Amino acid sequence: MTACSASPDLTQEEAMQEVFDHYRGFDGAIIPVLQEAQNIYGYLPKEVLDKIAKELKMPFSKVFGIVTFYAQFHLKPRGRNIIRVCLGTACHVRGGSKIFASIKDQLGVGDGETTEDLRFTLETVACIGACGLSPCLMVNEDTHGRLQAKDLPAKLAQYQ
């Protein structure tokens, strides 16, 4: 077992068991069960999906097909801080993609991904309307502009 935060602790497991007990014998229980599971875990880890498939006696592939159909379900935990790197026209000409590449290297994640410690989720955005400050990015609600790759570690350090 790794130290991965996905491993469900006891209380989450117990809560999940209650969900299974409540929905046992319900027709069409899968979507409510997934909704409850996401409430419990914050997202839908693979192990939980596997367990749900077994408990509801459904093929895992079908459960996965349902999860990926509905916008409400997330397969990955979201970070505590959401970084949105602007790749709009102004930022692009001012080296926004270099900033993006630099953050990717620094965090070790790609577009739409979350760091293992759940500190950051990295996303790109078409334009955040701060072209005058390009290249720029947003962390949560804060906009940071006139970025240089060398300043990034210090900027990100404020977000835990």
Added chain:
Amino acid sequence: MSKVTLTINGKQVTVPAGTSVLDAAREAGFFIPTLCHDPANPGFGACRLCVVEIKGARNMPASCVTEATNGMVVETESPAVMQARRTIIELLLANHPTECLTCDKNGDCRLQDYAYRYDVRQASFEGEKHDYPLEDSNPYIIRNMNKCVLCGKCVRTCAQVEDRQVIDFTFRGFQTKVAPAMNTDLAGSDCVYCGRCVAVCPVGALLYKPMAGKARTWELTKKQTTCTFCDAGCQFDLNYKDGKVIGITANTPGEGRPLCLKGRLGLELLYVDKPLTPMLKKDGEFVEVTWAEVLGLESVFEKLKAQETQK
């Protein structure tokens, strides 16, 4: 059984009640293209290539899921139908690799056939195309999801085996993709490589790896044979090139646990000129194994060997 009479392209056609317009038209000798229609698994109605004009209908219904009724007046290749089919083919081509020259399915591809019939040379739309990595991490099936037309035949045929259902539609809209759970490749799934999916794929999305690159489709002659490794009676094709069998492909499943890997590999051993060493997944990795192991005959062989040494 009661019968219904309808008019298809001006011709009176009488068919048993309950027959689809598609079957009625085909029975009467009219061509209607289909991608998602599988006679063994009817009723999906997704590809819309088989749309026809029916007098009085609001839109163009898919003939595969429309029941023929008395007095129905059907046109299978009216200008509107032709435009719809051409556009649908164009839409597919706009999101399909144009590598027919080297595609193993060249010559045996429905999309190619229909593009030819309806004279669609290329898509007039430019835009995003799928760019999925080629999946050949298992020894038996190559999956090229860029060529997939999402007809769903593989999903439905896989779902017919109760404890398999390895693949399903995942994601939605333009991102829809047939995939195993967690969007892994087949090697990472519970797939047993029975090959039912390959047998029904209308395009080059699913291929037999052992035969890939070995022959153009028109160089092959197929001879059907019944598998005898169990009593399910599945049908396989022996694929001959220059008089030699170069591969075994699944044809029609029998009842029960049809079209298994063991059956196909067994037939490969029996018929293929130079069969590849069989492989099985052990501890998550594919390793070469003996024919005896693949066919479940290890103990028999040992017994035989022991008996022969005793002699």
Added chain:
Amino acid sequence: MNNLNEIRAKYTEQFQQKSKRARIVVGLGTCGIAAGGDKVMEAIKQEVAARNLDIDIDFTSCIGMCYREPIVEVALPGMASVIYGDIFPDKVSQLIESHVVNKQPVTEWAAMQIPEGRTEYDGIVTMDKSAYYEKQVRTVTSRLGRTNPESIEDYIATGGYEAIEKALSMDRLAVIDEVKKSGLRGRGGAGFSTGMKWTFVYNAQGDKKYAVCNADEGDPGAFMDRSVLEGDPHGVIEGMMIGGYAIGADEGYIYCRAEYPLAIRRLNLAIAKAEKLGLLGENILGSGFNFRIRIKAGAGAFVCGEETALLNSIEGQRGMPRVRPPFPANKGLWQKPTTLNNVETYANVPFILRKGADWYAGMGTEKSKGSKVFCLTGKINNTGLAEVPMGITLREVIFNIAGGIQDGKQFKAVQSGGPSGGCLPAEKLDLPIDYESLGAVGAIMGSGGLVVMDENTCMVDVARFFLNFTQNESCGKCIPCREGTKRMLEILTRICDGEGKVEDMDTLERLANVIKTASLCGLGQTCPNPILTTLRYFRHEYEAHIIDKRCPAGVCNALLVYKIIAENCTGCGACRRVCPVGAISGENKQPHTLDTAACIKCGGCVSKCKFDAIIRG
């Protein structure tokens, strides 16, 4: 309990007692809460406690004037209720001081008064004469803003559950006949006769049948179902009971979008209260009729508003539509005969049973009977909910009820029916709103969203907006919709980016027609409507984008050209400093110049300029 006579008498008495006391009622629908209604409620409670006033405090749902939220009603014994708009917490003290303590309504804050037989105040317009309500008829919305939606007592006191009592005393076919005679048609989209639908399900063979309520309202700009669920949940429940009884169902499902938590909460509460009174469950009112209702929350898929996708979703599958036939009336939920009706349709049914089919059919046009709730949004003065008789013109709704266009701008188009509907130009303003008239001009009634656009709206951009929505929400099952919406969106995006080609208009038209006629479900069959109607009525805007490389409304960024007006420029340098690409040059205190070729049109200079010296067009 075999009838409600006793409790109805009791609750009616309670309800009448309420109006004999001073009350303050706060509108707490989703819109009211979003505008700060819950904070207003807190402030009122504190103020009343601080002044030690003997006054009832209650809440209701949205009365429909979303543009005046937060809305507060103050009623003194024997005096008309005064409906105040824009009451924020800082106004509460003065409001209570003046109206409650000094018995003087704050006329300038009042939106209207509702006399209901009590004494009217001078200087405040009555509801039936107010511009917003004068042309409205309130049936489905009659309890909205007038009763407490979490009170089954209020519901019963206002005629609630009379209709199911009446229905249960009738033959099931007679109930269906009454609905058929009323002319009620589906309020969710296609406008199919509700009575006919029920007849199909009644006649369908099956040991088990279902009545399903489609509450998956997802059109951008539509919120009438949410308002009805939040404001009159029992009305929907009663309508479902009547439908269930008529078709022979003993179980109902309400499929509600997960984005409507308040509606789900009030529905759950309403179901629990109805069960407690024995109005849901076994042997309802001693009639032998059994009926239970379950709620299923959606999980974020617009296509689940399509009835067969909705059924798949309830069953726990991907929300991909089924082919029809078989129709849900024969093979619906779990392959059993099922009626699917939307929230507003069900909510109409108790009124039809209570007041009679003839009364209902007396409203509306020849083929479109009764009233319809519309959501008025966009560039109008009064955004909100309005229930109007069928056949009213678009002009009356937009210019009388909605108060015309904001900031005195010109009307350009009205979009009816959400992403499935069409954009209609000014020439169509005198069109009567009914199913046939709207269909004939390429739009649809749909769920009843009316988005009004003014001269500053780019119609190509609007088409792109809707296509972006449907393309995101396409389920991916059938090729025309999955691949076709993608290509249409790409073409529209190109046009808005100034890279359109003349042949794009024909390609769009061809794609749109194929997708409309060959797609599997209603989403695909209707999603080209925004494109087809904008091409039909606003073709010149497409041509301007494609041929002249110009966006007449000044919306499409790539087609805008930025210019500095030398006379206005003071040479302050603010624009020069903010320009990310150095496209602006000039000496301090001298008029600057802008290099159009280098400009990336980010708009930064315009927002920095304090002298209106930079224009785009």
